[in-house]
Amino acid sequence: MGAEEGDWSVVAEGLTKRYGDHLAVDHLDLAVRRGTVLGLLGPNGAGKTTTVRMLATLTRPDGGRASVGGHDIRREPERVRRRIGLAGQHPAVDEILTARQNLRMFGRLFHLGRAAAHTRAEELLAAFSLAEAADRQVKGFSGGMRRRLDLACSMILAPGVLFLDEPTTGLDPRGRGEVWEAVRGLAATGTTVILTTHYLDEADRLADRIAVIDHGRKITEDTPAGLKRAVGGARVEVVVADPAGLPAARRAVARVAGAAGPAMDEEALRVHAGVDDGVGALTEVARALQAEGTAVADIGLRRPTLDEAFLRLTAGGAA
Structure with missing residues (x-):
């Protein structure tokens, strides 16, 4: 595996790291296609940062093997470092210098x-x-501008692979959006991005594929949509305007519900059920409620979120 194969920028097989009696990363396999964004998700202590540190040659693995940018991380660490960029959780730029001075300084350091x-x-x-x-x-x-400058500094040598460890921690929504736009631009120009994040909406928006890690092991890997499908399909949800409308809503939803039937939350005035044909089911429920003259406060087709998928896969672990 000493050479990059085909379109794969990062390939890891059985990657393992132990700290004393603690197995931080347990025989991890990864394959990341060039020009894509891979999100690494997992609870605190799952092994995400340790994995990034091994792939970036900052920590030597105890077992397994990996290549990054076509070079073996054990045998050719210096060549790997010439092919990668790394932006940690905290910006590394000098606050006293200007943006231009920071970039020129990093250029000379490289x-x-x-x-x-x-x-x-x-x-x-x-x-x-x-x-x-x-x-x-x-x-x-601002926080977003500072983080964008930090990303720019990590791109001085136009690396083929960029590691981002919690890139938007502490940023406000505007700052996060600025960083997201920058990351999308990098991937669009062919840079492979490996992203660790605690923000599941961030992974949902940016990642082409997501690997979920828990206790050092990869539980699953799929697209964001695939992970959400794994916890169930769409559901029709109706919120009635008055408690008297609950029986009619239950009857309407029961017409399209799967084998489990509709569920009802009387306090929230809500009836919902999983369905196979989402749009068709929503249309049928709306027509039935209209025919009965039931006043509706809200009706919609809800899909599983990445948060739900993550919590299910990690047995309720916190992001």
């Missing part, structure tokens, strides 16, 4: 010549929408 470092800095300022703020001190940046 052994680019003066002219090349200056040219690369201008490219990254434009790519991460930081050109207008290029000569401002970083200490005056």
Whole structure:
């Protein structure tokens, strides 16, 4: 496995790491296609960060093997490091310097010549929408701008693989959106991104595939939609405007419900049931309620969330 095979940027087989009696990563297998985003999800202590550290050659594995960017992480760590970028949980930029100065400094640290470092800095300022703020001190940046600059610094050598460990921790919704846009742009240009996150909506929006890890082992891997389907299909949900409408709502939903039948929450004035043909079932329920003259506060087709899938897969572990 010393060479990159086909379209795979990262391949790991049986990757294992132990700290004393604690097995942090337990024979983990991964295969990440070039130009895609893989989300690593798991409860605290599941082994996500340890996995990233091994693949980034910061921690030596105790067992198994892996290649990143076509190079073996044990035998060729220096070559791996030339092919990757890494952005940890906390930005590594200098707050006293300007954005432009930070990028030029990182360029020189990566052994680019003066002219090349200056040219690369201008490219990254434009790519991460930081050109207008290029000569401002970083200490005056918003959280999202600071994180985008940190991502830009990790891209100095245009790495084929970028590791992001909790990239939006502590950011407000605007800042998170700015980072998400930057990550999508990187993947669109062919960079492979491996993302660890506690925000399940982040993984849902960004990841092409998600690997769920618990107690150091990979439980499952699928697309976000596939993981959600694994916990059940769509359900029709009706909330009536008055308690007197609950019997009619129950009858209407029962017409389309699966074998389990409808469930009713009298306090919330809600009736719901799993269905196979979501749109068809919703249409039929709406017509039945209209025919009976039942006043409805809300009606809709609900789909499982990634949160539900995650909690089911990890037996209720916290994200």
